[in-house]
Amino acid sequence: DAGVIQSPRHEVTEMGQEVTLRCKPISGHNSLFWYRQTMMRGLELLIYFNNNVPIDDSGMPEDRFSAKMPNASFSTLKIQPSEPRDSAVYFCASSQAPGQGLVEQFFGPGTRLTVL
Amino acid sequence: AQSVAQPEDQVNVAEGNPLTVKCTYSVSGNPYLFWYVQYPNRGLQFLLKYITGDNLVKGSYGFEAEFNKSQTSFHLKKPSALVSDSALYFCAVRDNTGGFKTIFGAGTRLFVKA
Numbered sequence: 001d002a003g004v005i006q007s008p009r010h011e012v013t014e015m016g017q018e019v020t021l022r023c024k025p026i027s028g029h030n031s032l033f034w035y036r037q038t039m040m041r042g043l044e045l046l047i048y049f050n051n052n053v054p055i056d057d058s059g060m061p062e063d064r065f066s067a068k069m070p071n072a073s074f075s076t077l078k079i080q081p082s083e084p085r086d087s088a089v090y091f092c093a094s095s096q097a098p099g100q101g102l103v104e105q106f107f108g109p110g111t112r113l114t115v116l
Numbered sequence: 117a118q119s120v121a122q123p124e125d126q127v128n129v130a131e132g133n134p135l136t137v138k139c140t141y142s143v144s145g146n147p148y149l150f151w152y153v154q155y156p157n158r159g160l161q162f163l164l165k166y167i168t169g170d171n172l173v174k175g176s177y178g179f180e181a182e183f184n185k186s187q188t189s190f191h192l193k194k195p196s197a198l199v200s201d202s203a204l205y206f207c208a209v210r211d212n213t214g215g216f217k218t219i220f221g222a223g224t225r226l227f228v229k230a
Contacts (some may be wrong), residue, residue, distance in 0.1 A: 004159075042222045042223060045219075093159075102151055104162040108159050108163065109159050
């Protein structure tokens with residue numbers, strides 16, 4: 001398996017532009033997580049899905065952020081409009097359901113977002 | 117509410133010496149506990165986990181961790197550190213009540229000096 005795939009790996013954009021980050025989880029995993037990592041705030045959980053349904057989006061910083069999971073193999077995180085304080089590394093992770101005994105998360109390589 | 121604390125921002129150790137990276141947790145019910153490692157410009161990688169059973173858990177790259185229920189701790193250890201172990205280490209906790217949310221600690225940077 002190729003692992004969790006994220007695209008793009010790097011994104012540089014200007015303030016006010018729309019940014020879309022993409023994630024393909026590991027096949028067979030039914031939980032998907034979006035995290036943001038910054039020096040100041042560390043690793044923050046933004047939202048997670050189970051069986052394509054958003055379970056907890058309490059970590060989404062504000063309405064400018066939205067996430068979707070239209071099917072089991074694809075998720076997007078969108079920022080519209082983007083602001084310089086959104087600059088961070090965004091990680092996607094996936095895991096199997098607890099009942100299957102494998103509960104660790106597998107992380108993608110991340111997308112480094114820079115908003116100018 | 118779940119929480120996890122890593123009391124040390126950085127741990128320095130000489131190559132060949134034993135290392136310990138500390139973690140304490142708070143969770144309702146029985147915990148699932150994890151350690152992850154992050155190398156520069158990479159995503160987090162799973163090292164080991166405690167679900168149930170033996171309190172001493174062995175994981176990747178010679179790392180192990182000891183679950184101590186009375187002290188609510190899950191310290192990461194390695195008998196002999198390597199320079200290549202230098203990285204950022206995260207402790208994480210998840211409850212076993214059916215929720216999916218995993219809480220990560222702030223991370224501890226391990227620096228192994230040759």
